Amino acid sequence: MRTVGQLTVSTPTEREIVMTRVFDAPRHLVFEAMTRPELLKRWLLGPEGWSLPVCEIDLREGGAYRYVWQKGDTRMGMGGVYQEIAAPERIVQTEVFDDAWYPGEAINTTVLAEENGRTTLTLTILYPSQEARDAVLAAPMEDGVAASYDRLAELLASQVAA
C-alpha cells in the first residue's frame, strides 16, 4: 500500500467543504498536474466511464478555465475565472457548473504546502449559501441513490458490529 495520506473531507463552517490530502511529490509537480490541461485530463475524471475531452486553461489572474466531462452522449460542463495565482503554492478560482443545481458561484482555494519532498494539498470550496453546499454534498456523485440505499444496509451492519 502507498504511504500517502488518505483524503479527509470536513465541513468547518456552514458554507465550506475542506479537503486535505498528502501527495508523495514536490509541490511544483502537483501544481503542474493541477494547471496543465494534458495532465488534468489524466486524473480529474468522474466515476468510471467519464472522460474530460475539453480542458481549457488561461492560467493568469482574470483568465478563464473550462472543463467538459463526457460519458457517452452525456456532457457536463463547468468553468470559472482565476482570481489569484501564486505558483506553486496557491490558486483561487471561481467555479460554476453549466447546469448548476444550486444558484451562484463557488470559490475554490487551493493551497500546496511542501515538506520533505511531500505536498499537502488543502482545497477549500466556499459556496454562496449553506443550501448550495449541502446540495453538492448530498448529490449522489458515484452511482446514484439506489447504491446509497444498498450502503444503508452495510452501514447498519458495520455499526452494529462495531
Add this chain to the structure above:
Amino acid sequence: MEPLSYAPLSTDQLDATFAALADPTRRAILQRLASGAASVMELAEPFAMSQPAISKHLKVLERAGLISRGKDAQRRPCQLEAAPLAAANEWLEGYRRFWEARFERLDSLLDEMKKTTGSTQEPME
C-alpha cells in the same frame, strides 16, 4: 452528478442523526427495524432493558427522523425511516470517495512525472 433526488438534510438534522447513531442500543434497534416494523415490547425483548428505557431510545431515534411510530395508541409500532440515514451515510462519504478516486489517479500521474523530470527530491532525514 445528477440533480437531487431527495432533499438535502440540514446540518441540525445531520447532527441529530449522528447523535442518535452514537449509541449501540439505538444502532441495534435500527438493525432490528431494518427487517420490519416492531412494537416497543418486541424491541425490548432482546435487550436487558425495561420498556421505558427502550422508549427513551425510541424518542431519540424519532426526533432524529430515523424511525416513525404508528397511530395505533396501544401498540404504536416503530418503523425505520431509511432516507435520513442513507443521506447521512452518503453525505460525506460519497463525496470523499469521488475525490479520493481522482487523487489516486493523480498519485500515479505524479509518480510518472517524478520519473520523467528526475526531480525525485527524496526526504533528507
